[in-house]
Each structure stands twice: as structure tokens, then as C-alpha cells.
Amino acid sequence: MRAMRGHSADGSLVARARAGDRRAADELAVRHVRQVWRAAYAITGRPDLADDAVQDGFERAFGALDQFDLSRPFAPWITRIVVNRALSIVTRARPTEEFDEERHGAPADLPASDLEVADALGRIAPDRRVVVVMRIVIGFSPQETADALGIAVGTVHSRLHRGLADLREALEMTVS
Amino acid sequence: MSDGLENRLRDAFAPSGPSDELVAAARGRAVDAASAGARATRRRGRRRTFAVLAVAGALVGGGAAAAAVVFDRAEPTVPATAGTRAAIAESGILASAPWLFQAEGGQAIGAVPRLPSLRFPPRTTYREALDALVRSVITDGTLPDGARVARPLPPGVVWKRSRGAPRLDLTAPAGYTRPGGIIQTPSFTIPGWVSSADAVRIGKALRDGTPLGEDEALLVTVTTPRLAACQMLPRRAPCRLAPPPPAPRS
Numbered sequence: 001m002r003a004m005r006g007h008s009a010d011g012s013l014v015a016r017a018r019a020g021d022r023r024a025a026d027e028l029a030v031r032h033v034r035q036v037w038r039a040a041y042a043i044t045g046r047p048d049l050a051d052d053a054v055q056d057g058f059e060r061a062f063g064a065l066d067q068f069d070l071s072r073p074f075a076p077w078i079t080r081i082v083v084n085r086a087l088s089i090v091t092r093a094r095p096t097e098e099f100d101e102e103r104h105g106a107p108a109d110l111p112a113s114d115l116e117v118a119d120a121l122g123r124i125a126p127d128r129r130v131v132v133v134m135r136i137v138i139g140f141s142p143q144e145t146a147d148a149l150g151i152a153v154g155t156v157h158s159r160l161h162r163g164l165a166d167l168r169e170a171l172e173m174t175v176s
Numbered sequence: 177m178s179d180g181l182e183n184r185l186r187d188a189f190a191p192s193g194p195s196d197e198l199v200a201a202a203r204g205r206a207v208d209a210a211s212a213g214a215r216a217t218r219r220r221g222r223r224r225t226f227a228v229l230a231v232a233g234a235l236v237g238g239g240a241a242a243a244a245v246v247f248d249r250a251e252p253t254v255p256a257t258a259g260t261r262a263a264i265a266e267s268g269i270l271a272s273a274p275w276l277f278q279a280e281g282g283q284a285i286g287a288v289p290r291l292p293s294l295r296f297p298p299r300t301t302y303r304e305a306l307d308a309l310v311r312s313v314i315t316d317g318t319l320p321d322g323a324r325v326a327r328p329l330p331p332g333v334v335w336k337r338s339r340g341a342p343r344l345d346l347t348a349p350a351g352y353t354r355p356g357g358i359i360q361t362p363s364f365t366i367p368g369w370v371s372s373a374d375a376v377r378i379g380k381a382l383r384d385g386t387p388l389g390e391d392e393a394l395l396v397t398v399t400t401p402r403l404a405a406c407q408m409l410p411r412r413a414p415c416r417l418a419p420p421p422p423a424p425r426s
Contacts, residue, residue: 017210025210029203037194037202051198058202063209117188136185168181 010074018065025062028074033058035138036079040086042133045122049089057082076140076148083134083148087126120170128163135160263317269325270313274359275348282358285332286417291346293336294319295326302335302408303400305344310362310398329409332417336409351401357417365399 010031016024033054040057041050061081068077121129134145135156146153194202264270269291274283296305305323312320319325329336329345334352336343350360406415 018214020211020214022207022211025207026203029206030199033199033202034193037198038189038192041192042189047195051194051201054194054198054202055205058206059209061209062206063213065210065213113184114188114191117184121185132185136182137189164181167185171181 011070014065014068014070014074017062025065029058029062032075032078035075036082039079039133039138040082042118042121042137043083043086043126043129044090045118050086053082053086053089057085060085072147073144076134076144079134079138079140080148083130087130091126116171117167120167123170124163124166128159128166131156131159132163132167136164261317264313267318269319269346270317273346275350275361276313282353282360284417285348285352285357285359286419288347288359290328290331292325292327293329293343293345294323296323296342296344298340298342300342302337302342302344302403305335305342306349306362306400307398309344309349332407332415333409333411334403334407351403351407354404354406354415355418357415360401363399363401365397 010028013024013028013031017028036057037050037054040053041047044050044053057078061078068074121132124132130149131145134140134148135142140148142153142156145156149156151159264276270276272289273291274288294305294309296308300308308320308323312318323344326341326343328347329343334345334348348359350362352359404415405411406413
């Protein structure tokens with residue numbers, strides 16, 4: 001769960017990528033793409049939307065590496081950018097499109113119980129969902145989550161508490 | 177109850193991951209975006225430098241009217257923030273450079289102690305070396321990266337041409353007048369193709385010492401002085417200079 005740490009190594013890669021080192025940028029992308037995709041998928045509930053969020057988020061984040069504070073950990077920073085992109089995707093009005101199981105559906109190999117959780121998570125408020133994903137699914141600390149989302153640590157705690165309560169209720173409804 | 181729910185959440189998403197196609201696409205976008213960002217940062221860096229140089233023009237380009245303000249021992253002849261001033265003060269070389277501090281007007285090359293020279297990488301031109309020195313002093317208050325302090329050049333020599341290790345004199349990097357031998361400060365130029373209206377506005381800003389806008393600042397560049405043959409090595413003949421004025425009696 002804490003595989004995204006290693007801040008000093010990330011900082012070095014960011015510094016090299018800023019100077020135009022393409023290999024450093026690639027290594028940085030490889031390090032983080034799976035974890036941020038998981039966050040985007042947990043928020044959007046759809047692999048195709050997670051793909052969009054990650055690609056857009058990476059383009060924005062890596063194009064703005066000069067704005068990253070090297071004294072801070074990189075993982076919350078890039079996760080925040082991708083998560084914000086995922087949120088804007090799920091909250092904007094989308095044109096009606098025909099459901100395509102292959103494009104829009106959950107991964108075929110996901111057990112039914114996991115599908116229930118993913119479905120229930122998609123039914124709680126986005127601001128609480130994001131905190132639940134960053135704290136529980138990704139494993140950020142309350143402080144890292146607060147820094148990444150630009151909110152107080154106390155707000156992280158309260159949104160997590162309410163988000164888990166909402167999730168529990170949504171799961172009970174699913175089961176019943 | 178909560179721990180069970182949290183574990184279930186973790187377990188639900190732990191096995192999921194992006195496709196190989198998405199990973200490849202994301203890596204490609206990251207590399208391209210980082211490269212474009214690095215190029216943009218380098219361009220912005222040049223613009224910032226020019227913006228500072230424009231203020232330098234405001235200080236030293238104003239001629240006699242500005243000289244009374246500029247030639248104060250406490251103020252360098254190029255613009256400097258408090259941090260830059262502190263860095264200059266910490267530098268034994270820059271703190272005593274007669275082209276950077278001229279408390280009582282220009283000093284004669286023959287009347288000041290010789291300072292070390294700067295050795296630049298092979299094939300560096302005089303224009304590039306002077307530009308690097310002025311930019312570095314203005315932006316950081318330090319000597320430029322990539323150059324190394326070396327022994328002084330022979331008296332009167334400003335630039336040693338060399339394909340292997342060109343050297344710039346730190347006593348008078350912008351040269352000195354002949355026959356007076358007065359050490360020159362860096363000067364700045366507005367190119368001739370700038371419209372007359374813009375040139376008037378920029379010139380007024382330079383004289384008044386007011387900062388220029390970013391676009392206008394881009395138009396102002398460090399002037400490369402034309403050095404006399406005797407100020408360069410290998411030189412054909414020594415510079416004939418007037419004797420320095422006698423020191424005032426105490």
C-alpha cells in the first residue's frame with residue numbers, strides 16, 4: 001500500500017525531468033501510473049473513464065513539473081491532479097451514450113463482491129468518495145490527503161467517517 | 177465493523193490495474209509533456225533574465241543623469257536584490273570588482289589591483305562570456321556556472337582568445353577607454369528595428385529607472401563592446417594609456 005513512497009528518489013527524477021531528461025520522466029510515469037489509475041478507477045467506477053483521467057492528468061502534471069515543490073512528496077501531488085480530473089469527468093454532464101460492456105463495464109475478472117463495493121462507492125458523494133479512496137484505497141496518511149486535496153486534516157477525518165457510513169449504508173442496500 | 181469495511185475496500189481495488197496499452201500511452205504523454213514543459217521553462221528563464229537586464233539598462237543606461245545614483249559604493253552598477261547584494265558581498269572577487277562598484281566614477285585600469293580571470297569552456301566567444309558573467313551577477317550575484325577562476329591576465333588584457341581555454345578579465349570585463357583607461361560598466365542596447373514609439377517609451381523607462389514590461393524587456397540586450405586589439409591576447413601591440421591621475425593628498 002505504501003509502494004508509492006521513496007520521495008527523495010522521486011524528487012531526483014522530477015529534477016532531471018524538468019531539465020529535459022526523457023528517461024527520468026518515463027521512470028516517474030512508470031512508478032506512479034498503476035496507483036493513480038487505481039484511484040481514478042475507484043472514483044469513476046469505469047476503466048475507460050479512469051484511462052481518460054490518467055492520460056489527461058499525466059499530461060497536465062508532467063507539463064507542469066516546474067510547479068512541483070521538490071521538498072514535498074510527489075505521489076500525493078500527481079494523485080491529486082489525476083483525482084481532480086477523474087472528479088470533473090464524473091461530475092460533468094455527459095452526453096447520453098449507449099452502454100458498451102467492453103468499454104464501460106467493470107473488469108471481467110472482478111469478483112461479484114468487489115463489484116458490489118465498486119458500485120456502492122460510486123453512489124456516495126464525490127467529495128467523500130475522494131477522501132475514502134485516497135485514505136483507504138491508496139493509503140495516504142490524513143496529512144497527505146489533506147495536503148493533496150487542499151483541505152484541513154479535520155475535514156479529512158470527518159469526510160472519511162461520513163463516507164464510510166454512506167458506503168456501509170449503500171452496501172446494505174445493495175445486499176438487501 | 178469499520179476495519180472490515182476498509183479491508184473490503186482495499187481488497188476490492190487491489191487486483192485492478194490499467195491495461196498495457198494505457199500504461200504505454202500514459203508514459204508517452206508524460207515524456208512528451210515533460211519535454212515540452214522543460215523547453216517552456218528554459219524559454220521563461222531567458223525571459224526573466226532579460227527582464228532583469230532591462231532594469232539594469234534602467235540603472236546604467238541613463239548616462240550622466242543616472243550616474244550619480246548608480247556610482248555609489250553601496251550599490252552595484254547592475255541591478256541587485258538584497259539576496260544578490262549579499263551574494264556579491266560574500267564573493268571576494270565580485271565585491272572588489274571595479275566595473276561593478278564605482279563609488280567615485282570610473283576608475284583607471286592602471287590604478288586598481290588586478291583581479292583573477294575567468295576560464296570558460298572551449299570555443300566560448302567574448303560575447304558569450306561577457307553575457308554569461310553579467311547575467312550571472314544580476315540574477316545570482318555569483319560567477320557563471322561552467323567558468324573557473326584562473327590567474328590574472330597580463331595588465332591591460334581583457335580577453336584571451338583561445339580555442340582551448342578562453343579567459344575573461346574580471347578587472348574590466350567590458351573593457352576600458354583609451355587613452356584614459358577608464359573601466360567600462362556593462363551597457364545595454366535597444367535594437368534598431370524597434371518602432372520609434374516603442375523605442376521612445378523604452379528609452380524613457382531606462383532613463384527614469386522604471387521597470388519595463390516583459391515584452392519590452394525582451395527587446396533590451398547586453399551590448400558587446402568592441403575591444404581594441406591591444407585589449408586581447410594574442411595582441412599585436414600594448415595599449416598606450418595616459419598615466420593615472422595622482423592620488424589626492426590626504
